[in-house]
Structures are given as C-alpha cells and as structure tokens.
Amino acid sequence: MKRVRPGAGFYISLLLFTLASSxxxxxxxxxxxxxxxxxxxxxxxxxxxxxxxxxxxxxPYNAKTTQEDIRRVYKLGFFDDIRLDIIEEPDGLTLTFIFKEKPFVREKILTGAEEVDESTIQEKLKTKKGTYFRQDFIPWDEAKIKQIYRNKGYHFTEVRTVVHKLDNNQVDVEYIVDEGKKIIIGKVVFRGNEAFSGKTLQGQIETKAAKWTNVISGGGGLKKDALKADVLRLESFYHDNGYIKVKVKDPVVEIDKEKRKIYISFSITENTQYHVGDINIQGDEVYSKEELLDSITLKKGDVFNRSVFRKNIFNITDLYSQKGYAFANVKPQIIPNDAARTVSVNVTAIKGRKVYIGKIIITGNNRTRDRVIRRQFLLQEGELFDSEKLRVSRQRINSLAYFESVEIEQKSRQEEDLIDIELKVIERQTGQFSFAVGYSSVETIVLQGQLRWTNLMGRGQNLSLTVNTSSRRNDYSVSFTEP
Structure with a gap:
C-alpha cells in the first residue's frame, strides 16, 4: 500500500501538481x-x-477534479482546513478527504449593553447561535452594533469581541460594548434659504434639535437614515412651491464631543420659482380634451406644485381604468421657460387595450363564507375592468366590520387582456358580550346582559340576545337579521 498527501488546505491546487509529479x-x-x-x-x-x-x-483519478472538490466544499463555510489523503491499493486508489471543522457557536453573549434592548442587537448580527463560527463575520457584527448605537445617539460606542474556546470544538462569542455618552442634536440650521424661514423648513423635516423632554425620555439623537430622508423632504417641499430646480446638499454634521452635542446644517440653493404656463393635453376618442382638462387642477398662473401635478396625472390614468383601460399610459412632461419663469405642462394619454376581470380569489376568510364577501363585490369575472367599482367594493367589504384589514392585489395577465383580483382579508372577532349593573329606587338592583354576533357562523347574519332582570320584571329579547 502506497500513500501520498498531495497538499493541504485550500491551497492544494498548487501543491497537487508538484507532489503528484514527484x-x-x-x-x-x-x-x-x-x-x-x-x-x-x-x-x-x-x-x-x-x-x-x-x-x-x-x-480515473483526476487532480483538477479534486482541486475543484476542495474549493466547492470550502465555500460551504463549514471547515477551517481540508486535506486530501491518497492511498494506492492493488485494485485502485482510496481518496480520503480530511476535514477540520470550524467551531460551533454555543452562545452569543452581550456585555455592557444597557441603553439598547439586547434582542434588537442579537437579531441583527450575522453570527448565530447553533451555527459554525465565522471569523470574517466579527468585523461586520461590530460595525452593526456601532450603527445601532449611532441611531440611538451614541456616536462613540466601542465594541470588541472575545471568542471563548470550549470543549467539543465549541465557542462562546462575547461582544463587549462600551456605550460611551449619548450625544444629542444641539441645533439644526439652514443656509441659503430666502423664500422660507428656518422655522418653516424645520417643520418639514424629522431631524430636530433636542428638547429637555427628549433628553429625559432618551430621544433627541441623530438618525442617519432620517437625515437622508430629510434632504428629500426639503426638495419635495420646494418642488411643491414652484422651486423645481432647487438643490439641497447632504447636510454637514459637526460633533462637539465635550458638549456632547451635534450641530447640523442644510445648504440650499433655491433658484427660481416657477408658475404654470400653457397646459396641453393630447388624448383620444375615449375622453374629450375638455374632460381631461377637468382632471388638471393646476391652472395657468398658479405656482407650480409637483405633488398636485402627480395627483392630476393619477386622476387621468384612473379615468381610463374606469372604462377598462387598466394599462393606459399617461405621459407627463414639464418644460421650464427660465426667461418667463413658467413651466409648460404637456400630457399625452395613450389608452392601450381594454382589460377584463379574470379570476376573483378570496383568501384569509377562514370563517366567513365566500358568498358573504362576493355579494359586496361590484365586479364579476369576465366583466370589463373598472377601478372605481374596485375601490367601492373594498369600501363595502370594509364596512361589514368583519375584518381587521381588507387588501386588494391586482395580478396582470396582459397576454390575455385579463386582470386577476386577489382579495386578502384578516378576520376579526365578531362576537360581543356586554354586562351592566344599575340601581333604581323602585326596582333596586337592575341587571342587563347582551350577547351579539355580527357574522353568525360566517354567514353574514346578525344575532342579538338581550336580558334585563330586576326584582320586579324580567325582559328578554332576540333580534335576528338576514342581510
């Protein structure tokens, strides 16, 4: 019997040719x-x-194949080292893949985390209990913990990780957190704003200077995600007030470690305010130009408002979908005239093909029968699609008060000119019991009890049983309603 180990670990590819040859x-x-x-x-x-x-x-033995075998298995992330042992016997070769497994994570321990809920941190970490330990996950985990603390206002948090080796190739991973002092927002300022005051702009954003109530409650910290969103909020506010070419730079954040405060400044280039100029609409035979213009609430001479304009475009699209053109394409265009400080509004409506209702699918109604829901639905399978009927149908089903939520999802089958409607409901408890005790000088103690079902056995029927009893009388009433 002859044996050779052509290489070790992930680098077997280089050694294999050399040792196999020798x-x-x-x-x-x-x-x-x-x-x-x-x-x-x-x-x-x-x-x-x-x-x-x-x-x-x-x-036949193939060196290249075994190299690729080792690479593939190594990528699973289960092993620290892989070796190949080859033994020659009279009738062939025995290949033995020898693995050194990574340690198994027995526990994750968080030390020093007092200001953030431990479960909030644990669920965000890549390292998981009951999985193989990955050293390359540690820097990611430490960065994630710091990010969580930054979002809470702790900008100087330090994290170090200690891996405790145990018997049976197990480890405990301990994250030691030095939270540091919380830093709050001291001031938010705006630069370059002439059309609107800082107070007005402050009302548009989430990031605000901390008040004493924030400090007591633990709020008032900086959230980077909120800062990014605030830039978009400011731009949107200006767009809705005619400043369609406004520029809002990423805010400058300065940290005063001694005072434990953050100072934030937004730089704004407002540029020109624009008013509405000419409004042009090109449609087709479905609606006249005048009917489409009625959906445009912006009028010539108004300050241009981007949000209103978007809503107007939606209204035109909805007009077409009410007549079955669910895939109508309404193309808006605004053309600025810098000299006149106006924007021309152009809208082109292309109706597309008519679409019909395919399947109507109801899910989530474990108790309520399908027919109870369907009788509130104004659309039938095979009928021309109508977005208005769809909206009203949802309102009618909601008004039954049988469901916590009612959601409608449209699934297009464009190749067949069909739309499937999936109605997703979450049922609520529809049985109610009430009890009251009263006192009367004539009847002394008066007891009243009522049992009420608003969706009896899922049939949509209403049943009410009421009992009033005292020392002088006993009243019983039963009410049943079939919708």
Missing part, C-alpha cells in the same frame, strides 16, 4: 478511484459534503 514513482495515478472516504465532518451533514464532491468511484 510521487509518480510511488503512486500509480492511472488506477481508478476505488473509494472516497470522509473524515472529520462530525457536525456537517456527510450527504451534503458528498454532493459537492464530483470525484467518482470507478473513474
């Missing part, structure tokens, strides 16, 4: 592979490992 006199690599053995994979599923090994018994 060992050619000792090993006959022309022999077929007799068997393939796996050693050292105690936690990893051996069938999974074998799936990624493409070397086959009965086939």
């Amino acid at each position: 060992s050619a006199s000792a090993i006959d690599f022309s022999k077929p592979v007799k068997q393939i053995l796996i050693e050292g994979a105690s936690r990893a599923d051996k069938n999974t490992v074998r799936f990624y090994i493409h070397s086959k018994t009965g086939k």
Whole structure:
C-alpha cells in the first residue's frame, strides 16, 4: 500500500501538481478511484459534503477534479482546513478527504449593553447561535452594533469581541460594548434659504434639535437614515412651491464631543420659482380634451406644485381604468421657460387595450363564507375592468366590520387582456358580550346582559340576545337579521 498527501488546505491546487509529479514513482495515478472516504465532518451533514464532491468511484483519478472538490466544499463555510489523503491499493486508489471543522457557536453573549434592548442587537448580527463560527463575520457584527448605537445617539460606542474556546470544538462569542455618552442634536440650521424661514423648513423635516423632554425620555439623537430622508423632504417641499430646480446638499454634521452635542446644517440653493404656463393635453376618442382638462387642477398662473401635478396625472390614468383601460399610459412632461419663469405642462394619454376581470380569489376568510364577501363585490369575472367599482367594493367589504384589514392585489395577465383580483382579508372577532349593573329606587338592583354576533357562523347574519332582570320584571329579547 502506497500513500501520498498531495497538499493541504485550500491551497492544494498548487501543491497537487508538484507532489503528484514527484510521487509518480510511488503512486500509480492511472488506477481508478476505488473509494472516497470522509473524515472529520462530525457536525456537517456527510450527504451534503458528498454532493459537492464530483470525484467518482470507478473513474480515473483526476487532480483538477479534486482541486475543484476542495474549493466547492470550502465555500460551504463549514471547515477551517481540508486535506486530501491518497492511498494506492492493488485494485485502485482510496481518496480520503480530511476535514477540520470550524467551531460551533454555543452562545452569543452581550456585555455592557444597557441603553439598547439586547434582542434588537442579537437579531441583527450575522453570527448565530447553533451555527459554525465565522471569523470574517466579527468585523461586520461590530460595525452593526456601532450603527445601532449611532441611531440611538451614541456616536462613540466601542465594541470588541472575545471568542471563548470550549470543549467539543465549541465557542462562546462575547461582544463587549462600551456605550460611551449619548450625544444629542444641539441645533439644526439652514443656509441659503430666502423664500422660507428656518422655522418653516424645520417643520418639514424629522431631524430636530433636542428638547429637555427628549433628553429625559432618551430621544433627541441623530438618525442617519432620517437625515437622508430629510434632504428629500426639503426638495419635495420646494418642488411643491414652484422651486423645481432647487438643490439641497447632504447636510454637514459637526460633533462637539465635550458638549456632547451635534450641530447640523442644510445648504440650499433655491433658484427660481416657477408658475404654470400653457397646459396641453393630447388624448383620444375615449375622453374629450375638455374632460381631461377637468382632471388638471393646476391652472395657468398658479405656482407650480409637483405633488398636485402627480395627483392630476393619477386622476387621468384612473379615468381610463374606469372604462377598462387598466394599462393606459399617461405621459407627463414639464418644460421650464427660465426667461418667463413658467413651466409648460404637456400630457399625452395613450389608452392601450381594454382589460377584463379574470379570476376573483378570496383568501384569509377562514370563517366567513365566500358568498358573504362576493355579494359586496361590484365586479364579476369576465366583466370589463373598472377601478372605481374596485375601490367601492373594498369600501363595502370594509364596512361589514368583519375584518381587521381588507387588501386588494391586482395580478396582470396582459397576454390575455385579463386582470386577476386577489382579495386578502384578516378576520376579526365578531362576537360581543356586554354586562351592566344599575340601581333604581323602585326596582333596586337592575341587571342587563347582551350577547351579539355580527357574522353568525360566517354567514353574514346578525344575532342579538338581550336580558334585563330586576326584582320586579324580567325582559328578554332576540333580534335576528338576514342581510
């Protein structure tokens, strides 16, 4: 029996050719592979490992194939080291893949985290309990913890990780957090704003200077995601007031570590305010130009408002969808005239093809019967699509008060000119019980009880049982309603 180990670890590809060549006199690599053995994979599923090994018994030994086998298995992330042992026997070669498994994470420990809920941190970490330990996850985890703290106003949090080695190739991963002092927003200023005061602009954004109530409650910290959104909010506010070429730079953030305060400044280039100029609409035979113009609430001479204009475009699109043109294409265009400080508004409406209702699917109604819901639906399968009827149908179903929520999802089948409607409902408890106690000088103690079902057995029927009793009388009433 002759043996050779052509290489070790992930770098077997380089060593394999060298050692195989130097060992050619000792090993006959022309022999077929007799068997393939796996050693050292105690936690990893051996069938999974074998799936990624493409070397086959009965086939000639191939150095390149074994190199690729090792690469594939290594990428699974289960092992720190992989070695290949080759033994020559009279009737073939035995390949033994020898694995050194990564440690298993027994516990994740968070030390020093007092101002942030531990579960909030744990669920964000890549390292998971009951999985293989990955050293390359640690920098990511530490950065994530710092990010969570920054969003809470702790900008000087430090994190270090200690890996505690245990028996049975297990580890505990401990994240030691030094939270540092919280830093609050001291002041928010705006530069370059002439059309609107700082107070007006402050009302448009989420980021605000901390008040004493924020400090007590733990708020008043900087959120980077909110800062990014605030830039968009400011731009949107200016767009809705005619400043369509406004520029809002990313805010400058300055931290005063000694005072533990953050100072934020937004730089704004307002440019020119624009008013509405000419309004032109090109439609087709479905609606007249006058009918389409009625959907445009912006009028010539008004300050241009982008949000209103978008709503107007939606209204025109909705007009077409009410007549079955669910895929109508309404193209808006605004053309600025810098000299006149106006924008011309051009709208082109292309109706497309008519669309019909395909399937109407109802889900989530575990108790309520389909017919109770369908009788509130104004559209039928095969009928011409109508967005207005769809909206009213949703309102009618909501008004039943049988459901916590009612959502409608449209699924297009454009190749068939059909739209499937999926109605998703979440049922609420529809049985109610009330009890009251009263006192009367004539009847002394008066008791009243009522049982009420608003969706009896899911049939949409209403049943009410009421009992009034005292020392002088007993009243009973039953009410039943079939919608």
